[in-house]
Amino acid sequence: MNDQPQSAAPPLISPDDFAMVADLLKRMTGIHIGGNKRAMVSGRLAKRLKALGIGSVDAYCTWLQQPGNATEQDAFISALTTNMTRFNREDHHFTHLADRILPNLAAAARAGRRVRLWSAACSTGEEAYDLAFRTLDACPEAARLDLRILATDIDKAALEIARAGAYPASSLTDLPAGYAERHLDRGAGRNGMVRVAQAPRDLITFRCLNLNGEWPFHGGFDVIMCRNVTIYFDDDTQARLWQRLADRIAPGGALYVGHSEMLPEPIARRFTQQERGAFCLPRDVSPDPAHRRADVPP
Numbered sequence: 001m002n003d004q005p006q007s008a009a010p011p012l013i014s015p016d017d018f019a020m021v022a023d024l025l026k027r028m029t030g031i032h033i034g035g036n037k038r039a040m041v042s043g044r045l046a047k048r049l050k051a052l053g054i055g056s057v058d059a060y061c062t063w064l065q066q067p068g069n070a071t072e073q074d075a076f077i078s079a080l081t082t083n084m085t086r087f088n089r090e091d092h093h094f095t096h097l098a099d100r101i102l103p104n105l106a107a108a109a110r111a112g113r114r115v116r117l118w119s120a121a122c123s124t125g126e127e128a129y130d131l132a133f134r135t136l137d138a139c140p141e142a143a144r145l146d147l148r149i150l151a152t153d154i155d156k157a158a159l160e161i162a163r164a165g166a167y168p169a170s171s172l173t174d175l176p177a178g179y180a181e182r183h184l185d186r187g188a189g190r191n192g193m194v195r196v197a198q199a200p201r202d203l204i205t206f207r208c209l210n211l212n213g214e215w216p217f218h219g220g221f222d223v224i225m226c227r228n229v230t231i232y233f234d235d236d237t238q239a240r241l242w243q244r245l246a247d248r249i250a251p252g253g254a255l256y257v258g259h260s261e262m263l264p265e266p267i268a269r270r271f272t273q274q275e276r277g278a279f280c281l282p283r284d285v286s287p288d289p290a291h292r293r294a295d296v297p298p
């Protein structure tokens with residue numbers, strides 16, 4: 001999960017080693033890495049091999065796949081995923097959510113309905129907290145209602161940061177005016193870090209989930225944000241995932257996709273309103289078993 005520039009470029013791994021790593025990563029996560037990423041992969045793997053005292057990529061890959069090696073499998077995934085994110089990224093999505101979607105969802109939750117939002121590749125948590133901030137602005141009593149946010153990612157190290165909810169003060173400057181006062185812990189800014197307040201933290205459940213694997217929950221979501229992750233998958237993997245996500249959007253709900261992502265045309269056509277990565281379903285779309293409310297923890 002290292003997005004930092006490398007200080008001294010390590011030697012490139014061989015094309016065969018690169019192909020072995022790429023194949024392993026694809027099978028484990030669905031991520032496709034092209035040959036132009038050989039330097040990046042070499043740098044990130046060099047750190048793992050050095051930390052473990054393993055002399056070759058071949059030996060590392062063989063060892064990695066042995067039963068009982070789940071911890072290193074997580075470290076491998078974490079090393080090769082890109083977690084770049086920030087607060088209020090593509091702020092027009094949050095404006096759309098606040099203006100067009102959340103007022104109805106707040107009313108529905110107040111009327112006793114189950115409401116679920118999902119940040120589907122949440123990385124270090126900023127996107128999920130952005131959802132929580134807007135949700136609390138629209139519905140300050142959300143914690144007392146059946147309104148929850150699920151936030152998932154495949155990278156367990158990123159999820160640790162997300163769960164802690166503490167960020168460098170400098171990373172919070174993108175938040176709209178007034179957010180720090182309302183949603184961050186005042187007085188908790190030791191070592192230049194600021195922690196998200198308890199109320200937004202309480203709305204979110206963070207879970208490890210491979211988007212290309214089984215999903216251990218049923219039913220629909222009122223909002224899904226799945227942004228800047230399908231760009232790492234090949235076309236077939238992307239198409240399968242968009243189909244699965246679109247099937248999970250409940251009537252009146254919205255699917256948000258990243259600025260360089262696009263739903264395949266037949267899937268996009270299901271959504272009546274489409275603007276700048278926001279795809280909305282009308283509220284009166286015919287009920288479908290797949291549109292039941294999501295059965296997600298807690």
Ligand SMILES: C[S@@+](CC[C@H](N)C(=O)[O-])C[C@H]1O[C@@H](n2cnc3c(N)ncnc32)[C@H](O)[C@@H]1O
Nearest residue numbers: 029081084085121123154155210211227228229
């Ligand atoms: C560039 S970040 C995007 C974060 C956030 N959605 C945003 O737009 O700012 C991509 C995230 O996707 C996650 N990811 C990659 N492959 C995944 C998979 N198969 N299942 C779940 N998450 C995955 C990575 O771990 C990473 O945290």
